[in-house]
Amino acid sequence: MxxxxxxxxxxxxxxxxxxxxxxxxxxxxxxxxxxxxxxxxxxxxxxxxxxxxxxxxxxxxxxxxxxxxxxxxxxxxxxxxxxxxxxxxxxxxxxxxxxxxxxxxxxxxxxxxxxLIKNLGKELFSTYVVPFEISSILFLSAMVGAVLIGKKD
Amino acid sequence: MPINYYIILSIALFCIGIVGVLTRRNAIIIFMCIELMLNAVNLLLVAFSKMHHLAGKAVLETAGTDGQLFVFFIMVVAAAEVSVGLAIIVMMYRNIHSVDVNFLNRLKH
Structure with missing residues (x-):
């Protein structure tokens, strides 16, 4: 399918x-x-x-x-x-x-x-907490970039 | 379930994505094919993580969790990429009134 x-x-x-x-x-x-x-x-x-x-x-x-x-x-x-x-x-x-x-x-x-969400969350917020924060910064910059590109100049 | 079923399914989805990128000219459909390829890789990562979990369960309780977290990060990157890419496509449509990628060859000259 x-x-x-x-x-x-x-x-x-x-x-x-x-x-x-x-x-x-x-x-x-x-x-x-x-x-x-x-x-x-x-x-x-x-x-x-x-x-x-x-x-x-x-x-x-x-x-x-x-x-x-x-x-x-x-x-x-x-x-x-x-x-x-x-x-x-x-x-x-x-x-x-x-x-x-x-x-x-x-x-x-x-x-x-x-x-399951319990194990993933534990791992995400202990071992992978730095990539998680970096991905939030990436999201913020992508949002700013999208708004900036889409803006009529 | 043997792992090679999942590998073959992922390979097939990835190749369909490649064919779509190569044959279509609509920029939006090319973007959707890129999403298809990302999802093929995600499916493969989840299958491998379950395989690794089955193999290394005795040694480490949480073996294989990394694969599913990588899928999570891939989804984050894909969402950011799609938002920026669709903004670029909208701007391109506003300038040249088309989403045909062959009109974009001005960068060559």
Whole structure:
């Protein structure tokens, strides 16, 4: 389902449909997080990605009124070359995976408590407290930058 | 569940994102494909963190927590990036009335 949604994202002509398919993809990725018992990340994924970021995308698309302007035709050879390049990357990565020894290992599903919010919070505010504060500064500067760029000069 | 299922799913999502970036010309769709690639990496990090937890649970109780915290930081960076990127796209649309990336080749000259 995630793969189908992702395929529809890049094949939809209309950007609004593309955003909606991307939301479906994010929801199925959140389903995988819940399967892996990472509930905190699943909820954050739904709230931040499917909620905030996708609404921002939809808002920008609606603001620009792009939904009925046709995308100009691209050269077919460029498109074909892109698909071939992506397929080659897929082939190389899968072939590299076949030679590794990691594929005998398993990821535990539906058990284990490291994805719960208690353990994550403990770790985040003890070991990773400095990166956490730095990321808050990053957010502040991104906010200032977005306002500054978006301002009419 | 074997780890290579998750690896193959992530590789496929990442490659779909790459193909999208290479073939589409709409700047917003290129941004969405970048989000798709970030999410593929996030899924892989969570799967590896659970794998590591299963392997190192006996030694350390919280083995594998780091991976999920990295996913958290990736989400933070992605949110900041999207806000700045969409502001740039809005400004570009205001100047040249298009979101086609091929109109942006003036930087070449």
């Amino acid at each position: 995630a793969l189908f949604g992702a395929m529809m994202v890049i094949t939809s002509k209309n950007p609004v449909y593309s955003v909606l398919w991307l939301i479906l993809t994010f929801f199925s990725i959140s389903g995988h997080y819940i399967l892996l018992n990472a509930q905190f990340l699943a909820i954050v994924n739904i709230i931040v990605y499917a909620g905030a970021i996708m609404v921002l995308f939809l808002f920008v698309i609606m603001l620009m009124n792009l939904n009925h302007t046709a995308e100009p035709k691209k050269n077919r050879w460029v498109k074909l070359a892109g698909v071939v390049a992506g397929g080659c990357l897929l082939l190389v990565l899968v072939a590299a995976l076949k030679d590794t020894e990691i594929k005998q290992q398993t990821a535990e599903v539906a058990t284990g408590g490291i994805g």
